[in-house]
Structures are given as structure tokens and as C-alpha cells.
Amino acid sequence: MLPQKRAAGSDAEGHVSDGDKTKRSKNSEARPSSKMDNGSNGVSTNLPPIDEDLHSRQLAVYGRETMRRLFASNVLISGLNGLGAEIAKNLVLAGVKSVTLHDVEKVEIQDLSSNFFLTEEDVGTNRALACVKKLGELNNAVFVNALTEDLSEDNLLDYQVVVFTDIGLEKAIQFNEYCRNQSPPIAFIKAEIRGLFGGIFCDFGPEFTVIDTDGEEPRTGIIASISNDNPALISCVDDERLEFQDGNYVLFSEVKGMTELNDGKPRKIKVTRAHSFVLEEDTTNFGVYEKGGIVTEVKQPKVLKFKSLRESLREPGA
Structure with missing residues (x-):
């Protein structure tokens, strides 16, 4: 059973606080590892202990090292279309440290056919804000909040991983160059779907070290x-x-x-x-x-x- 703590960034009625609607500064707590001893892949080497009783199933799937890195990772998801909602759901259930939802668009009736967190009552509200409460309820140990303004490069400094599902090519190239030039690099993922087809681009920096290449038990x-x-x-x-x-x-x-x-x-x-x-x-x-x-x-x-x-x-x- 998940620990019963309310998701940060929402009150008893599920509304997001004003502070969550504004862009975060470089000194924000959303990316605490920037103040800690970072490994070569941008995740703190001073990683927290794992509650083995609570996360026994995930430990069996991901392994101890991957779980520790997940717990220290802050992720930005830009674009709360159907694909963005699915990615956000999986990350919250996996147990990353925080998930920030970004979208400047308002919910339209056609969004209900792909984003399973939305209802008719959400039409006209910001897509990111409409998803915060329900995503937070999936795993109350994960900090879930929202950004509703246009993204700048400075916003990206708050995260170890940024995921874009609805971004123009010129802006994607700009953000990708910025992410890979940071030290350590910010992992950049661009994903999209077109009907029955989809595509994904990943850039984890000029060099990224994989500790376990297959996730299997040693032979x-x-x-x-x-x-x-x-x-x-x-x-x-x-x-x-x-x-x-x-x-x-x-x-x-x-x-x-x-x-x-x-x-x-x-x-x-x-x-x-x-x-x-x-x-x-x-x-x-x-x-x-x-x-x-x-x-x-x-x-x-x-x-x-x-x-x-x-x-x-x-x-x-x-």
C-alpha cells in the first residue's frame, strides 16, 4: 500500500497553489541534486535508502541501483495530451522524486478521447492543472505540480529529465542543445504519436554510463x-x-x-x-x-x- 501523504502542490479540493503556477527559479527545490554530489549521469551519488517492504516488486523489476536513481530524479513533462498523460502516469507509479506537468493549452472536448485523467468538467481549464490531483493520488509519495507559462531555458535547470510530447522542431532543437551543454547534461526526450505511428528521440548527453545493460540477474x-x-x-x-x-x-x-x-x-x-x-x-x-x-x-x-x-x-x- 502506498504511504498516505497528500500530493504536494494541491489542497483539499485539489487546486494547485499559486506558487505552482509560476516558473521555478534555478534555486528551486525541484532539482535538489544540483546542490549535492552529482554522478556522471546527473543524479546524486548521495542517494536515499530504499524501503524494501514498500517497493519489493519494483526492486525485482528495476534493481536497487535504478530504484535509487529514480527516487532522486525530478522530471518535467511538457504536453499533457494522451501521450503525456501516459508518460506521467508511469513515472508517478514508478516513484520518481517529483513530476512537473507543463502545458499552456486549455482542455478541449476532443482531449477526453486520449487523456484518461480528463472529464467534461475540465473543459476550459489548463490541461496540466486538470491532471495534477488525479496523478498525485496514484502515488502520494511523489511531488506532483504544474507549470502553465511558456517554458524558458532556465526552467529546464530544475530537472534531471525533460520530456516533450508537443513541441515545435525549432524549439526542440534549441532546448536539446541547452540540455546537452549542461554539466551534468539534462536528459532530453522528445516523443510524439501520429495515429497508429509514433516516434521518440533521446539524448542523454555526449556520454551516458549504463551500469546494468540488461537488468537480468548475473549468470x-x-x-x-x-x-x-x-x-x-x-x-x-x-x-x-x-x-x-x-x-x-x-x-x-x-x-x-x-x-x-x-x-x-x-x-x-x-x-x-x-x-x-x-x-x-x-x-x-x-x-x-x-x-x-x-x-x-x-x-x-x-x-x-x-x-x-x-x-x-x-x-x-x-
């Missing part, structure tokens, strides 16, 4: 034999096929005899057959393998490089 194997060779051949029990890939790094533990491998050092491997792999190391002078041992995958960070929107339009697919 393991039970060792059956290790040769004293250069390179060494490791065979595992044939109860199940090894899922290691060429170039993976692994740790050895509980190895009897060849105890040099139990030093906690990640080692690079090459996969050769279904139940064996080659260790890129000389074990000629190691102890003779006796029995036992577990080999466990060590996931390595991967740096992704992103192009700006301007560059991607100039050289699509390059």
Missing part, C-alpha cells in the same frame, strides 16, 4: 574442471547450458586447489562451447584444480554516446 555456473594452461580452459557441469557471452567478466569463488582464482578479481573470458569457456589468463603455475567452484558474471558499465537532435536530423541513421 552463474558450477565448475567441473580447470586446466593448467595458457589460456586456461574451464568446464562446467553439463546440467544446463552456459549463458556467458564472449568478452564477459566473471568472478571465481569456492575453488579448491587452484585457490589463486578466489582473489575476487574480475577476469575476462571467451566462450567456446555450451559447457566450457576459455579464461584469458595463464594458469600454468597455479595450484592444481581439485574440486568445487562457482563462476559468476560481473556486469561492466557501458558508455553510450548520443548525438544532438540537430545532428541526428542532419545525418539520420548514422
Whole structure:
């Protein structure tokens, strides 16, 4: 069950306070990590602890590191059309630190066919303001508020991630250049739908480090034999096929005899057959393998490089 705290920015009747209608300054609390020790991806390295009882299901899906980063992230969503409403709903349920809804348009009757937070009573009101209360009720631990004025570059400084679902190309290029030139960069996402088709552009800065590339549990194997060779051949029990890939790094533990491998050092491997792999190391002078041992995958960070929107339009697919 979600903690029973009222969503910030709304009173008992669900109205947004005047302070939420104005643009936030650079010193706003909406982006507190700007005052903290930031990691290379723009999220604080002083991350909060996780309530494992409350978030057990999300921990199983996202993993601990991703959850900690989610909890420290402030996100701006500009454009509360149907796509914007869906994105906002997913982020609030995921448990980011705050979600700011931005829209300068008023609700029209046709908006009710795509934005499931709107009702006929909302027609004529600002689209962002009309969604604040219902989004806040989805997860009262998330700060949900609204901006109803035109965005400026200074507004973007309050967030780690900005998402645009209804923006002109010229303005998108301008904001994207501004976001990627910040230190650390602000993650920029432009998404749109056209009937049955959709498109998305992501720019997380010139370089973005992914800690876990697949989100799966580290792969393991039970060792059956290790040769004293250069390179060494490791065979595992044939109860199940090894899922290691060429170039993976692994740790050895509980190895009897060849105890040099139990030093906690990640080692690079090459996969050769279904139940064996080659260790890129000389074990000629190691102890003779006796029995036992577990080999466990060590996931390595991967740096992704992103192009700006301007560059991607100039050289699509390059």
C-alpha cells in the first residue's frame, strides 16, 4: 500500500497553489541534486535508502541501483495530451522524486478521447492543472505540480529529465542543445504519436554510463574442471547450458586447489562451447584444480554516446 501523504502542490479540493503556477527559479527545490554530489549521469551519488517492504516488486523489476536513481530524479513533462498523460502516469507509479506537468493549452472536448485523467468538467481549464490531483493520488509519495507559462531555458535547470510530447522542431532543437551543454547534461526526450505511428528521440548527453545493460540477474555456473594452461580452459557441469557471452567478466569463488582464482578479481573470458569457456589468463603455475567452484558474471558499465537532435536530423541513421 502506498504511504498516505497528500500530493504536494494541491489542497483539499485539489487546486494547485499559486506558487505552482509560476516558473521555478534555478534555486528551486525541484532539482535538489544540483546542490549535492552529482554522478556522471546527473543524479546524486548521495542517494536515499530504499524501503524494501514498500517497493519489493519494483526492486525485482528495476534493481536497487535504478530504484535509487529514480527516487532522486525530478522530471518535467511538457504536453499533457494522451501521450503525456501516459508518460506521467508511469513515472508517478514508478516513484520518481517529483513530476512537473507543463502545458499552456486549455482542455478541449476532443482531449477526453486520449487523456484518461480528463472529464467534461475540465473543459476550459489548463490541461496540466486538470491532471495534477488525479496523478498525485496514484502515488502520494511523489511531488506532483504544474507549470502553465511558456517554458524558458532556465526552467529546464530544475530537472534531471525533460520530456516533450508537443513541441515545435525549432524549439526542440534549441532546448536539446541547452540540455546537452549542461554539466551534468539534462536528459532530453522528445516523443510524439501520429495515429497508429509514433516516434521518440533521446539524448542523454555526449556520454551516458549504463551500469546494468540488461537488468537480468548475473549468470552463474558450477565448475567441473580447470586446466593448467595458457589460456586456461574451464568446464562446467553439463546440467544446463552456459549463458556467458564472449568478452564477459566473471568472478571465481569456492575453488579448491587452484585457490589463486578466489582473489575476487574480475577476469575476462571467451566462450567456446555450451559447457566450457576459455579464461584469458595463464594458469600454468597455479595450484592444481581439485574440486568445487562457482563462476559468476560481473556486469561492466557501458558508455553510450548520443548525438544532438540537430545532428541526428542532419545525418539520420548514422
